[in-house]
Amino acid sequence: MTSLAHFPIPLLGFAAFSGTGKTTLITQLLPKLTERGLRIGMVKHSHHDIEMDNPNKDSYKLRKAGACQMVLASPHRTILFSEQDEPAEPQLITQLKWLNTDELDLVLVEGFRHEAFAKIELHRPSLGKPLLAVDDQHIIAIATDAAIEKKELLDKGLTYLDLNDINVITTFIMRYCHKT
Structure with missing residues (x-):
């Protein structure tokens, strides 16, 4: 495995600015996904x-x-x-090499938002931060708690998810993994 594009199992990141709720969402998703039979690896980036x-x-x-x-x-x-x-x-590819993918169905990644792999952006307009999807072609969905009106995102084919509906996000991930 020499690149993220050749990773042997589904790889999905969560990208957002600090304080948006990435860890909170992932801790809610993990039990839902494991209940559906997924064995999940996790890589989390820390600046500390x-x-x-x-x-x-x-x-x-x-x-x-x-x-x-x-x-x-x-x-x-x-x-x-x-x-x-x-x-x-740290580089994400280096961290992924530590995982035994033979025992996993999916790897979730928190952070590493500047690397080229599929991600769900978490966006809370009330925080006043810009949308990452405008400049990141690897964002495949936006989970948000409010309506977003951005003309520059219209042609990207993004899926919009309710950030407060854990079941909708779980179903999206299961489809992403081709497990539904």
């Missing part, structure tokens, strides 16, 4: 320095001692830590 490990645990001490990759395995879950040589903005 993240630290999940506890400084009092051996795994933290081993990683800080110099392990550039660390797998922490238990009967309940496996966690992979991978240290970056130099701080750099």
Whole structure:
């Protein structure tokens, strides 16, 4: 797999400005999609320095001692830590390579909005932010909580979804995955 276009299973992102409700929507969607039988992988982008490990645990001490990759395995879950040589903005394709797609039906992505893959834009006109779909040809739908009147979007063939109707968004995703 060398590009997002050749990813072996459906890949769908959620693009929006901070504070629009991406994480809230995804946490509502995940149970609905798993109820319909989908096995879902998730990749989330963060602009912050993240630290999940506890400084009092051996795994933290081993990683800080110099392990550039660390797998922490238990009967309940496996966690992979991978240290970056130099701080750099992550690329989605690199993150996707960590997933075992043989065990997944769909990968949802939060963030990475500047990369070229299919996305649903979340848009709340009350926040006063511009529509991303105007400049992003990879946005296939807009989930919004109010009417949008943008002439520049008329010819794009976008699907409009009610941001407050989780069942409509779930059905759209199932169709996107060809699972309905």
